[in-house]
Amino acid sequence: MSVITRAEVCVVACAEVWRGDGEILASPIGLVPSIAARLARATFAPDLLLSDGEAYLTQGTWAIGGTPPVIEGWIPFRAVFDLLYTGRRHVMMGPSQIDRYGNANISAIGDFARPTRALLGVRGAPGNTVNHPTSYWVPRHGHRSFVAAVDMVSGVGYDRAAANPAAGRYHEIRRVVSNLGVFDFGTADHRMRLVSVHPGVTVDEIVAATGFELTVPADVPQTRLPTDAELALIREVIDPASVRAREVEG
Amino acid sequence: MDRGREIRLRRECSVIKQALGTFTGQGPACAVKKAAMANKQMTEDEVVAQLRSGMTIGIGGWGSRRKPMSLVRAILRSDLTDLTIVSYGGPDVGLLLAAKKVRRLVYGFVSLDTIPLEPHFRAARQSGAVEVTEYDEGMLRWALYAAACRLPFMPSRAGLGSDVLKVNPGLRTVASPYGDEELVAIPAVRLDAALVHLNRADVHGNAQYLGPDPYFDDLFCSAADKAYVSCEQVLDTAELTRTAPVQSLLLQRWMVHGVVEAPGGAHFTSCDPDYGRDEAFQREYVTAAADPQAWAAFYDRYLGVPA
Numbered sequence: 001m002s003v004i005t006r007a008e009v010c011v012v013a014c015a016e017v018w019r020g021d022g023e024i025l026a027s028p029i030g031l032v033p034s035i036a037a038r039l040a041r042a043t044f045a046p047d048l049l050l051s052d053g054e055a056y057l058t059q060g061t062w063a064i065g066g067t068p069p070v071i072e073g074w075i076p077f078r079a080v081f082d083l084l085y086t087g088r089r090h091v092m093m094g095p096s097q098i099d100r101y102g103n104a105n106i107s108a109i110g111d112f113a114r115p116t117r118a119l120l121g122v123r124g125a126p127g128n129t130v131n132h133p134t135s136y137w138v139p140r141h142g143h144r145s146f147v148a149a150v151d152m153v154s155g156v157g158y159d160r161a162a163a164n165p166a167a168g169r170y171h172e173i174r175r176v177v178s179n180l181g182v183f184d185f186g187t188a189d190h191r192m193r194l195v196s197v198h199p200g201v202t203v204d205e206i207v208a209a210t211g212f213e214l215t216v217p218a219d220v221p222q223t224r225l226p227t228d229a230e231l232a233l234i235r236e237v238i239d240p241a242s243v244r245a246r247e248v249e250g
Numbered sequence: 251m252d253r254g255r256e257i258r259l260r261r262e263c264s265v266i267k268q269a270l271g272t273f274t275g276q277g278p279a280c281a282v283k284k285a286a287m288a289n290k291q292m293t294e295d296e297v298v299a300q301l302r303s304g305m306t307i308g309i310g311g312w313g314s315r316r317k318p319m320s321l322v323r324a325i326l327r328s329d330l331t332d333l334t335i336v337s338y339g340g341p342d343v344g345l346l347l348a349a350k351k352v353r354r355l356v357y358g359f360v361s362l363d364t365i366p367l368e369p370h371f372r373a374a375r376q377s378g379a380v381e382v383t384e385y386d387e388g389m390l391r392w393a394l395y396a397a398a399c400r401l402p403f404m405p406s407r408a409g410l411g412s413d414v415l416k417v418n419p420g421l422r423t424v425a426s427p428y429g430d431e432e433l434v435a436i437p438a439v440r441l442d443a444a445l446v447h448l449n450r451a452d453v454h455g456n457a458q459y460l461g462p463d464p465y466f467d468d469l470f471c472s473a474a475d476k477a478y479v480s481c482e483q484v485l486d487t488a489e490l491t492r493t494a495p496v497q498s499l500l501l502q503r504w505m506v507h508g509v510v511e512a513p514g515g516a517h518f519t520s521c522d523p524d525y526g527r528d529e530a531f532q533r534e535y536v537t538a539a540a541d542p543q544a545w546a547a548f549y550d551r552y553l554g555v556p557a
Contacts, residue, residue, distance in 0.1 A: 023368035077312060078462040081388045085407075105386065108375065111419045117374035119364060120341075121359035126386040153413040160411035166431040167411035196463030 004225055006179060007032065007248035011199050012226045013236055015040040018090060018136040023047040023090040024132075025057075025075075031247050033092040033137050035064060038238050039230060051075050064239050082126070087170055090133040097150040098136055100192045101175050101210040102173035102185055103128075103157030110203045112152050124135060125154035130161065133172045141178035146210040158190035161215050179208050179248050182223055184225035196223040200250070227239075278511070283496035291453045294324035297478045297508050301325070301443055305384050306334040306351075308439075308474055310446030311519065312526055314340040315364040316459075318447035320515040323553055325351060330518040332336045336394070336439055337385065338466065341535065342521060344370035347380060348545070356439060358387035362532055371541035383418055385409075389436050391466060396438035399538045400471035444474035447516045448500065450490055451481040451525055455506025458490050458498045461522035471505040479510040482524050 014036030018026050026048045028037040034053075041048040042061040052058050057073030075083070076191060083089055095104035096119055104160035106125055110116035128134055134155060138145050175195070176183040182195040193215040197203055203220050226234065234244070298321070301307065311317040322342045325333075332353045337343050339360030346352050348370040360371040387395065394406035405424060415421050415434065423437040446467040448489045451457035457479045459467070471477035479501060490499060515521075518528035518535065538548035 055474055077387075077465060078391070081391060084388070087375050107413075112384075112413070114378040118372040120284075120361055121357055121388055122394055122412065123359045125386045126412035126414050127388040127406075128408075129412075130407050152417070153411070156411035164410050164432065166407060166433055169431075170407075171411075186334075198482055 004199075005245065005248075006232065006235055006250035007061075007244040009138075009223055010177060010179060010248050011036045011039060011244060012230055013182050013196075013198070013223050014092060014135075014137055015043075016182075016224075017092060017175045017177070018048060021045060021090050021133075023049065024063060025049045025051070025083055027051070027080075027089055027091040027093060029132065030094045030137060030246070031064065032139065033094070035150050035234060035244055036047070037092070038055045042233050042237070043230060046105065048130050051071070051080075060203060061098055061233070061237055063237065064067045064241065064243055069176065081127075084128060084131050087132045090135065090174065090175075091124075091128045091130075092135045092137055093128070093155065094137050094139070095145075095150075095155060097145060097147045098138060098176060099147055099150050099157060100214070101157035101159040101190060102136075102155070102176070102192065103135060103150050103160060105152050107152040107154045109151055115151075124155040126156065129171060129173070130167045131155040131170050133174045134173045138178040141180040141209050143209065143211040146178075147232050148204035148212045150160055153197070158185055162190075165227070174209060184212075190235075191215050193217065194220055196221050199225065200221045257334075269491040284347055286445070287454055288506060289453045290455050290503075291484060292504070292508045292510060294510055294512065295327075297321060297445075297510060298324045298328045298330065300476065301328075301330055303329075303330050304332045304439070305360055306336065306445040308336040308441040309342045310465060310470045311340065311342070311516070312338045312463070312465040313361045314519045314532065315361070315363065316447050316461065316465060316467075316500050316516050316521050317342045317519040318512075318515060319443045319517055319519060321420040321445045321447070321478065321510065322346065322365065322427050323382060324479050326553055336390070336441060336470075338390070339371065341368065341532070343488040344368045344535075344539070347374040348539070349373060352380050353551075354383065355383070355395075356390070358385050358390045362536070364527065364529060365532060365536055369536050382415065385418070385436075386412070386414060389414070390436070390439075391469065391500065392470045393437045393439040394441075394473040396436065397440040398469060403435040403437050406436050407433060409436070438475065440476035440511065441470065441477070444470040444477040445480075446477065446501075447480045447512070447521065448471055449521065451501070451502075451506075452487040452490060453484060453509055453511050454487065455479065455501065455503035455543040456487060456490060457481060457501035457510055458494060458501055458510070459508065460494060460498060460524070461498050461520075466486040468505065470501050471501055476507040476512065477501075477505050477548075478508040479506050480510040480515040481523065481532075482513055482515065484509060484511040493529050
């Protein structure tokens with residue numbers, strides 16, 4: 001195998017968020033999470049359900065931009081809502097801003113009444129985060145994305161969830177993966193913690209690129225490398241056109 | 251008389267005779283006079299003539315998918331203004347914002363799907379040109395469902411803890427009478443009118459989707475005082491289930507007040523399986539939106555009327 005790229009490390013780190021989830025719907029939003037979810041199912045999480053991003057549940061492993069080999073179910077948007085209320089889903093979304101408690105913003109940058117940058121709207125983030133596990137993928141880790149306070153809380157973080165029992169009842173931010181490292185909220189007060197650094201990245205770099213105080217354990221391991229089998233799946237089956245390289249440099 | 255039509259007539263006559271207890275089993279001739287069912291077919295302009303400024307109008311589809319674009323264009327040509335638009339938004343919202351038809355927008359998102367950010371929505375938000383009610387996607391569904399059920403609100407976990415409650419200060423919470431949970435009470439959003447686009451319909455308002463996703467078009471229609479469906483093709487009722495399963499009949503005629511035959515009526519959004527999204531056209535739309543002169547030219551060409 002040739003040199004492993006940062007994008008490939010990120011794909012595997014994203015895939016890992018679904019490990020052990022069993023028979024639930026994995027909903028990857030965006031390119032790297034989509035490659036990752038397909039990789040997870042093709043390897044260590046065979047029971048995951050995956051949609052084609054439209055209305056079909058699919059079996060098999062297929063390429064980005066390609067057609068899934070087998071349709072196993074029907075999941076129009078209304079059925080996604082019904083399913084997410086049952087909790088049997090784990091979404092990975094791509095926020096523009098995230099804070100130390102995992103509050104995430106996909107709606108608007110600046111003052112909501114007159115934003116400097118209007119984004120998508122909150123979409124399903126408020127409902128997703130209080131109903132089932134959520135993870136996040138941030139392809140550009142920096143002071144604009146890892147912020148002290150997000151401008152519009154779309155996805156609910158741990159401090160907000162703790163303030164209302166009904167919001168916290170099914171709330172879980174599983175993990176955050178960026179182009180620099182992997183993070184979780186496994187601290188006493190659920191502040192973001194560094195779990196691993198990607199090969200070639202230092203802890204200091206991550207701390208410097210983060211707009212809030214990060215919990216950094218004494219020993220921070222390196223994010224695991226893809227196995228040969230995983231690399232083959234990523235390179236030959238799921239993303240042969242290497243679209244992933246456009247999202248993550250290095 | 252062609253064979254198919256004769257068969258249909260025989261079937262109708264026998265059903266009626268059976269119902270009257272006078273089934274004779276003879277011939278296509280039918281002595282029972284049947285009052286005509288309402289024919290709701292009309293033009294886009296006739297639909298718009300039934301709308302008024304200040305109305306709350308729901309638009310079906312999702313993002314840049316199966317939007318009733320020919321009905322939206324008819325609104326653009328009209329003098330309607332001051333509208334409240336309720337939508338899982340795409341270019342329907344963009345065009346109405348660009349034409350300054352919208353006072354308030356109620357939405358979960360506005361996106362062109364393959365192009366995530368809608369340029370006119372961004373411009374309107376960033377200039378503060380439109381009042382907004384931004385909801386979680388599921389909350390918006392509940393708001394329409396409450397309206398369809400004639401309930402004042404629906405309880406929701408979605409919204410709790412998020413800034414949706416902060417930016418919509420009118421939203422209230424409600425204590426569960428069966429436990430200690432405090433949930434969001436999402437108020438019903440009743441629509442004066444709903445506009446949706448489907449693949450096929452009959453003149454009575456039975457309408458059919460042939461693509462993979464119904465979106466929430468039936469819900470929009472049920473939440474509306476009057477619903478109007480445009481479709482690729484108007485067919486005889488019996489034709490609707492000749493080649494497609496009965497489950498594809500999404501709208502029942504009681505929901506629908508007007509039927510418009512509009513081939514290509516969802517363009518440039520997708521209307522599977524009749525046609526996909528016109529991505530080249532959508533890119534042109536986005537490019538033109540960046541420049542007032544280019545937009546005027548695009549609008550002129552697209553609508554046949556000056557901006």
